[in-house]
Amino acid sequence: MGFAETFKALSDPVRREILTLLRGGRLSAGEIGAHFDMTGATISYHLGILKRAQLVFEAKEKNFIYYSLNTSVVEEVMLWLTELKGDGNDAQ
Amino acid sequence: MGFAETFKALSDPVRREILTLLRGGRLSAGEIGAHFDMTGATISYHLGILKRAQLVFEAKEKNFIYYSLNTSVVEEVMLWLTELKGDGNDAQ
DNA sequence: AAGATATTTAGAAAGTCCTCTAAATACAAT
DNA sequence: ATTGTATTTAGAGGACTTTCTAAATATCTT
Numbered sequence: 001m002g003f004a005e006t007f008k009a010l011s012d013p014v015r016r017e018i019l020t021l022l023r024g025g026r027l028s029a030g031e032i033g034a035h036f037d038m039t040g041a042t043i044s045y046h047l048g049i050l051k052r053a054q055l056v057f058e059a060k061e062k063n064f065i066y067y068s069l070n071t072s073v074v075e076e077v078m079l080w081l082t083e084l085k086g087d088g089n090d091a092q
Numbered sequence: 093m094g095f096a097e098t099f100k101a102l103s104d105p106v107r108r109e110i111l112t113l114l115r116g117g118r119l120s121a122g123e124i125g126a127h128f129d130m131t132g133a134t135i136s137y138h139l140g141i142l143k144r145a146q147l148v149f150e151a152k153e154k155n156f157i158y159y160s161l162n163t164s165v166v167e168e169v170m171l172w173l174t175e176l177k178g179d180g181n182d183a184q
Numbered sequence: 185a186a187g188a189t190a191t192t193t194a195g196a197a198a199g200t201c202c203t204c205t206a207a208a209t210a211c212a213a214t
Numbered sequence: 215a216t217t218g219t220a221t222t223t224a225g226a227g228g229a230c231t232t233t234c235t236a237a238a239t240a241t242c243t244t
Contacts, residue, residue: 003102003103003105003108004103004104004105007099007100007102007103008099008100008103008201010095010099011095011096011099011100011103012096012201012202013095013096014202016095019176020176023176023178028220028221029220029221029222030219030220030221033221038202038203038204039203039204039205040220040221040222041203041204041205041206041221041222041223042202042203042204043221044221044222044223045201045202045203045222045223046202047221047222048222049201060210060211062211062212062220063211063212063219063220063221064211064220064221065220065221065222069176069177071176071177071178074173074176074177075177077173078170078173078174078177081166081169081170081173082170084111084112084115084161084163084166085161085163085166085167085170086115086163100231104231104232106232120190120191121190121191121192122189122190122191125191130233130234131233131234131235132190132191132192133191133192133193133233133234133235133236134232134233134234135191136191136192136193137192137193137231137232137233138232139191139192140192141231152240152241154190154241154242155189155190155191155240155241155242156190156191156241157190157191157192
């Protein structure tokens with residue numbers, strides 16, 4: 001899975017905001033870009049990082065690309081953090 | 093608090109391993125360093141990043157510096173992730 | 185006080201990250 | 215087929231990261 005990739009993806013404020021936007025449902029790259037004062041190329045760069053970290057799904061439709069949240073990796077990160085803080089289950 | 097700082101701190105494998113080591117209780121900088129094939133200066137650099145992210149506490153004693161886990165920031169990160177994945181409580 | 189031990193700080197090198205502009209690709213509509 | 219719209223890819227610039235060696239600081243022991 002790659003925690004390095006995941007935490008690095010989550011470390012950027014733009015990418016965290018993209019994920020928050022996607023809580024409301026899937027959005028096209030252009031719709032996501034409209035929320036930021038950045039070029040589409042930069043947004044595409046961030047989406048690529050989120051996709052590689054498997055934090056988002058991508059679905060092509062017509063000439064749009066829709067992005068949506070993938071929460072399964074979020075669950076894995078939460079498990080790691082739970083183990084770190086010591087949940088009383090002695091997990092390593 | 094600064095999620096950027098926190099996630100960035102968690103994105104490095106050495107720093108994640110340091111945190112995992114500290115699950116077993118507090119350790120001095122030297123004891124931590126003994127687990128890695130790196131100079132003490134490099135370990136000190138990583139400890140500084142963990143400290144600035146408030147993921148560890150520091151306590152000076154004699155001429156040792158002991159580090160221990162601070163789980164409160166871990167809790168905050170988990171809260172953010174819980175909200176992201178949608179816990180049914182409509183939190184933003 | 186002098187020397188030894190523990191740790192940090194400073195500075196440099198190599199690599200990675202974020203942003204931009206310009207160009208490329210892909211599909212849609214006329 | 216041409217033009218337009220949506221998005222990505224390529225390449226460059228500046229900033230940040232990780233590691234090292236060497237030097238500095240702080241504390242302990244003799």
